[in-house]
Amino acid sequence: MAAARRGDRLETLKAEAASAGTPIETCVCDVTDVNQVESMAAATRAAFGRIQILVFVTGTNTTERALPRLKPAIWDDMIATNLNGAYYCAQAVLPEMREAKFGHMIFVSSTSALAADGSGAAYQSSKRALNGLSHAIRLEEKENGIRTTVVCPGMVDSELLDRRPVQPTPEQRAMALLPEHVAEAILSCAMMPPRAVIPELHILGSAF
Amino acid sequence: MAAARRGDRLETLKAEAASAGTPIETCVCDVTDVNQVESMAAATRAAFGRIQILVFVTGTNTTERALPRLKPAIWDDMIATNLNGAYYCAQAVLPEMREAKFGHMIFVSSTSALAADGSGAAYQSSKRALNGLSHAIRLEEKENGIRTTVVCPGMVDSELLDRRPVQPTPEQRAMALLPEHVAEAILSCAMMPPRAVIPELHILGSAF
Amino acid sequence: MAAARRGDRLETLKAEAASAGTPIETCVCDVTDVNQVESMAAATRAAFGRIQILVFVTGTNTTERALPRLKPAIWDDMIATNLNGAYYCAQAVLPEMREAKFGHMIFVSSTSALAADGSGAAYQSSKRALNGLSHAIRLEEKENGIRTTVVCPGMVDSELLDRRPVQPTPEQRAMALLPEHVAEAILSCAMMPPRAVIPELHILGSAF
Amino acid sequence: MAAARRGDRLETLKAEAASAGTPIETCVCDVTDVNQVESMAAATRAAFGRIQILVFVTGTNTTERALPRLKPAIWDDMIATNLNGAYYCAQAVLPEMREAKFGHMIFVSSTSALAADGSGAAYQSSKRALNGLSHAIRLEEKENGIRTTVVCPGMVDSELLDRRPVQPTPEQRAMALLPEHVAEAILSCAMMPPRAVIPELHILGSAF
Numbered sequence: 104m105a106a107a108r109r110g111d112r113l114e115t116l117k118a119e120a121a122s123a124g125t126p127i128e129t130c131v132c133d134v135t136d137v138n139q140v141e142s143m144a145a146a147t148r149a150a151f152g153r154i155q156i157l158v159f160v161t162g163t164n165t166t167e168r169a170l171p172r173l174k175p176a177i178w179d180d181m182i183a184t185n186l187n188g189a190y191y192c193a194q195a196v197l198p199e200m201r202e203a204k205f206g207h208m209i210f211v212s213s214t215s216a217l218a219a220d221g222s223g224a225a226y227q228s229s230k231r232a233l234n235g236l237s238h239a240i241r242l243e244e245k246e247n248g249i250r251t252t253v254v255c256p257g258m259v260d261s262e263l264l265d266r267r268p269v270q271p272t273p274e275q276r277a278m279a280l281l282p283e284h285v286a287e288a289i290l291s292c293a294m295m296p297p298r299a300v301i302p303e304l305h306i307l308g309s310a311f
Numbered sequence: 312m313a314a315a316r317r318g319d320r321l322e323t324l325k326a327e328a329a330s331a332g333t334p335i336e337t338c339v340c341d342v343t344d345v346n347q348v349e350s351m352a353a354a355t356r357a358a359f360g361r362i363q364i365l366v367f368v369t370g371t372n373t374t375e376r377a378l379p380r381l382k383p384a385i386w387d388d389m390i391a392t393n394l395n396g397a398y399y400c401a402q403a404v405l406p407e408m409r410e411a412k413f414g415h416m417i418f419v420s421s422t423s424a425l426a427a428d429g430s431g432a433a434y435q436s437s438k439r440a441l442n443g444l445s446h447a448i449r450l451e452e453k454e455n456g457i458r459t460t461v462v463c464p465g466m467v468d469s470e471l472l473d474r475r476p477v478q479p480t481p482e483q484r485a486m487a488l489l490p491e492h493v494a495e496a497i498l499s500c501a502m503m504p505p506r507a508v509i510p511e512l513h514i515l516g517s518a519f
Numbered sequence: 520m521a522a523a524r525r526g527d528r529l530e531t532l533k534a535e536a537a538s539a540g541t542p543i544e545t546c547v548c549d550v551t552d553v554n555q556v557e558s559m560a561a562a563t564r565a566a567f568g569r570i571q572i573l574v575f576v577t578g579t580n581t582t583e584r585a586l587p588r589l590k591p592a593i594w595d596d597m598i599a600t601n602l603n604g605a606y607y608c609a610q611a612v613l614p615e616m617r618e619a620k621f622g623h624m625i626f627v628s629s630t631s632a633l634a635a636d637g638s639g640a641a642y643q644s645s646k647r648a649l650n651g652l653s654h655a656i657r658l659e660e661k662e663n664g665i666r667t668t669v670v671c672p673g674m675v676d677s678e679l680l681d682r683r684p685v686q687p688t689p690e691q692r693a694m695a696l697l698p699e700h701v702a703e704a705i706l707s708c709a710m711m712p713p714r715a716v717i718p719e720l721h722i723l724g725s726a727f
Numbered sequence: 728m729a730a731a732r733r734g735d736r737l738e739t740l741k742a743e744a745a746s747a748g749t750p751i752e753t754c755v756c757d758v759t760d761v762n763q764v765e766s767m768a769a770a771t772r773a774a775f776g777r778i779q780i781l782v783f784v785t786g787t788n789t790t791e792r793a794l795p796r797l798k799p800a801i802w803d804d805m806i807a808t809n810l811n812g813a814y815y816c817a818q819a820v821l822p823e824m825r826e827a828k829f830g831h832m833i834f835v836s837s838t839s840a841l842a843a844d845g846s847g848a849a850y851q852s853s854k855r856a857l858n859g860l861s862h863a864i865r866l867e868e869k870e871n872g873i874r875t876t877v878v879c880p881g882m883v884d885s886e887l888l889d890r891r892p893v894q895p896t897p898e899q900r901a902m903a904l905l906p907e908h909v910a911e912a913i914l915s916c917a918m919m920p921p922r923a924v925i926p927e928l929h930i931l932g933s934a935f
Contacts, residue, residue: 232443302723506904586821
């Protein structure tokens with residue numbers, strides 16, 4: 104089940120997946136809305152049964168990230184999407200994972216969670232919190248067979264870069280991570296046998 | 312200027328301070344409300360002129376911290392108080408600090424920001440974010456003469472302990488930090504000459 | 520090329536590898552001796568050509584790890600093996616990696632590098648230093664196409680456990696990582712395309 | 728008791744301290760030599776009785792810090808001075824601190840212990856290890872009333888800067904920490920009442 108806010112993107116993804124021979128289901132969902140998150144979880148269960156893996160890759164940034172431009176309303180939106188949404192998703196799947204004594208939550212955070220940088224106060228605060236959420240869930244739920252992983256990528260050549268007030272140069276973009284590198288890392292973590300867990304993994308473009 | 316939600320506590324504090332020969336002003340303020348934060352800043356300016364030091368010691372935890380009991384509404388409240396409130400306070404004083412090319416923000420976080428522990432997912436996520444906020448502001452505003460410090464205390468013998476689902480033993484309480492130890496550390500940081508800054512300081516009861 | 524101090528173990532490994540259809544070369548080497556390290560590198564080059572990947576898994580601990588028992592001579596040995604040996608290996612392969620504009624060094628450290636624990640002062644100091652070494656090399660040599668990874672495993676069910684003053688219970692051992700989990704993680708890092716690097720990865724038994 | 732390698736510097740310091748009305752004793756000591764460290768401890772005991780506070784500020788760097796210039800012999804020296812020396816000093820005073828159920832060790836490390844930087848592989852490895860040593864001792868000896876603190880300063884305007892391959896500009900030097908800022912921080916930590924400990928403190932020139 105792939106979920107996102109934008110239905111048109113999901114339709115494209117679904118068509119691509121189908122023509123690649125790996126059909127998927129999709130679900131429109133804004134993670135800042137608890138009810139939509141609950142509905143997404145219900146739709147997933149209806150389609151596939153128990154949810155075993157949650158991959159939270161939602162994350163946004165704002166062109167207004169510099170402190171003189173950041174305003175409380177923008178801050179609130181950033182925290183709601185990047186942080187609260189992650190908790191809503193986790194709490195929606197925790198009961199069934201606990202019951203099954205099996206589950207894996209993978210949160211995609213950022214190297215901005217590891218050291219102060221120019222990504223803006225709201226972004227890096229939310230990403231540090233996301234790391235904390237992942238580790239807190241693991242500590243509390245490991246006795247229930249639940250594993251968590253937080254993946255911290257550096258700059259990825261994605262449309263999120265378009266929101267940077269100062270655009271990376273084409274040379275920098277050409278050295279940035281590709282989304283498939285992050286996907287590869289997520290897959291490696293998800294493929295670990297149940298006895299092992301990768302609680303944290305950092306990944307960068309090798310020139311950075 | 313001392314600000315807090317509970318007016319009666321502030322009255323007591325004001326009386327104590329006056330009788331100790333160090334009179335203070337007080338202001339009722341709920342930091343989760345941007346307007347109240349702006350009013351507090353305005354009242355401080357009216358009473359004392361430019362704000363030079365902000366000490367953010369607001370922080371709460373919930374008895375419902377364990378994941379099976381934590382609910383989205385409680386999560387939202389925790390994040391609003393411990394994290395969003397800190398940003399609201401910072402943004403309320405940043406313009407005058409920038410203009411004066413001088414200012415110091417001191418955020419009281421927690422050792423829960425440093426490593427996963429039993430303080431609950433909402434608490435430790437908010438505290439990690441608070442560390443991120445402090446460092447992000449410093450990185451961005453140091454060129455404007457603004458310093459930030461994040462103080463991370465371990466267990467403090469305060470009424471916050473009453474909200475722990477498992478109460479610390481009297482022996483543990485007797486070894487916990489006292490609020491005055493944290494105050495002492497804050498003072499040391501605030502007294503550093505402008506050329507130096509203590510960006511981060513950890514403090515524990517020495518038995519922990 | 521597999522290198523280690525104990526020739527008999529290497530012979531066994533070589534025979535196992537051969538019968539598994541993946542023949543290897545071996546080399547007896549004590550990493551605390553620069554000359555032996557240089558010879559190992561030379562033997563590897565003679566057998567296989569340019570060295571492209573270095574995996575440093577050497578690491579020891581002492582039964583005398585508690586501070587009242589640890590003595591300067593034991594400390595010196597631990598630092599020589601766990602830390603200095605890693606540097607000697609790295610410097611032995613750096614010139615050819617620089618020249619080839621390609622190379623990957625993977626250092627196996629420990630979760631003891633991440634937070635204070637009961638592994639002893641010498642062990643955890645050496646492991647923190649090893650993380651520093653890995654990141655320092657990456658920062659300095661990334662412009663030469665050299666990548667580094669530091670893998671930090673928790674308790675592994677290996678003979679190193681026999682040196683613990685307090686033995687883990689059979690139940691704990693049964694939940695510890697297996698060496699193949701760490702090998703799997705190393706392989707994932709080594710298989711990343713050259714454009715991406717995993718600078719740091721933590722891996723634990725999922726019950727810990 | 729002030730100890731250092733260079734006797735002439737110690738004489739000057741002793742004279743300055745005497746004329747400032749705070750007479751001190753001095754002792755020539757190379758911390759890389761266990762015997763000299765033991766003698767220094769014995770001389771201190773003879774002059775002042777039980778040692779209660781150890782402040783380890785020894786630390787060196789090399790002009791040959793870049794990896795193409797760093798050689799095993801230089802590496803070994805750096806580790807011996809910055810890391811092994813710290814352990815030798817600690818083990819020399821641990822028994823009497825344990826017996827007295829009271830003691831405080833303060834290690835001056837560096838921000839290079841916190842994130843990879845241009846200080847060279849040997850320097851930052853040794854400083855990360857020093858942080859590990861401080862925390863390991865604290866964890867193990869806190870039950871004996873022993874506290875440890877690791878102070879991590881950024882660039883200090885001291886003669887150590889002369890060893891940088893790339894000299895900081897006069898403007899950068901003018902914004903660097905002064906040795907007295909670090910001394911002030913050490914003093915704050917040492918003055919904490921025995922019930923509290925500052926395990927780690929970072930300090931920077933506020934422009935950095």
